[in-house]
Amino acid sequence: MKYHLPLTHPLLQTVDISVTLSGLKILDEVSIGIPEGSVTGLIGPNGAGKTTVFNVISGFVKPDSGKVKFDGKRLRHIKTHQLTKMGISRTLQGVGLFPSMSALENVMLGASVQARSGIVSNALAMPWVDAQQRRIREHAEAVMAELGVLEDAHRFPGDVPYPVQKRIALARALVSDPKVLLLDEPAGGISAGDMADLGRLIRSWVPERTVLLVEHHMELVMGVCDLIWVLDAGKVIAAGSPEEVRNDPAVLAAYLGEEVDV
Ligand SMILES: Nc1ncnc2c1ncn2[C@@H]1O[C@H](COP(=O)(O)OP(=O)(O)OP(=O)(O)O)[C@@H](O)[C@H]1O
Numbered sequence: 001m002k003y004h005l006p007l008t009h010p011l012l013q014t015v016d017i018s019v020t021l022s023g024l025k026i027l028d029e030v031s032i033g034i035p036e037g038s039v040t041g042l043i044g045p046n047g048a049g050k051t052t053v054f055n056v057i058s059g060f061v062k063p064d065s066g067k068v069k070f071d072g073k074r075l076r077h078i079k080t081h082q083l084t085k086m087g088i089s090r091t092l093q094g095v096g097l098f099p100s101m102s103a104l105e106n107v108m109l110g111a112s113v114q115a116r117s118g119i120v121s122n123a124l125a126m127p128w129v130d131a132q133q134r135r136i137r138e139h140a141e142a143v144m145a146e147l148g149v150l151e152d153a154h155r156f157p158g159d160v161p162y163p164v165q166k167r168i169a170l171a172r173a174l175v176s177d178p179k180v181l182l183l184d185e186p187a188g189g190i191s192a193g194d195m196a197d198l199g200r201l202i203r204s205w206v207p208e209r210t211v212l213l214v215e216h217h218m219e220l221v222m223g224v225c226d227l228i229w230v231l232d233a234g235k236v237i238a239a240g241s242p243e244e245v246r247n248d249p250a251v252l253a254a255y256l257g258e259e260v261d262v
């Protein structure tokens with residue numbers, strides 16, 4: 001059975017996305033919608049295909065069939081820097097920071113201008129810094145301050161605690177001032193206190209930004225999401241409010257044996 005949920009204003013949408021990797025069907029006609037101004041969750045057991053959905057949306061993985069629509073328009077052959085320019089930004093599962101660049105340099109990489117002109121590397125190598133380069137740096141610093149990691153600006157990712165690395169990665173995603181943020185397990189490896197802060201932070205972005213959140217921590221998902229899609233073995237098996245999803249027998253069955261408190 002295919003799951004359909006009527007959506008009034010999906011800003012971002014996958015329509016019947018199917019993906020085969022190494023001969024295995026990873027996604028099977030996955031249709032999800034992310035209403036504008038919402039925090040929308042995408043949950044499911046390990047290996048369900050959540051990251052693959054992100055990879056399709058961001059153009060890392062080409063689907064066998066189906067389409068991705070953003071703001072009513074079909075996205076085709078998207079490259080990462082084009083995504084940033086369109087106002088879509090993502091974090092990677094884990095951290096995904098460049099280990100040999102400082103935290104600040106990593107965050108500056110998230111600015112869309114950089115992706116086109118290599119301007120950050122110029123800024124870092126040259127004794128002079130023109131107005132545009134300075135603006136990128138100042139903005140990156142402001143976003144890092146907002147996320148409480150400015151004091152780590154000149155440290156390397158490997159030299160700061162894991163939760164700080166996660167925040168630096170968030171800052172990199174935010175620095176382009178995206179309309180849509182795709183967050184792949186932002187709470188992985190962080191403490192309960194940090195998670196509560198993260199929940200407040202995510203809610204503070206809407207409705208100006210729209211968030212798609214992949215997360216295993218159910219208390220975070222249930223606490224911050226307006227709408228949740230549930231994926232299991234490459235198929236959407238449920239969708240609805242946190243309350244609806246929490247009590248859905250198909251969801252409980254999918255999570256059977258997993259160490260999560262749905
Ligand atoms: N390049 C690939 N080739 C073959 N199989 C792959 C490839 N990438 C992912 N897979 C498989 O596709 C399935 C979905 O992977 P995906 O990473 O999307 O799951 P996920 O829901 O994000 O899981 P997790 O919660 O563990 O992050 C898994 O079974 C995975 O092993």
Ligand SMILES: [Mg+2]
Pocket residue numbers: 050051052093
């Ligand atoms: Mg994943």
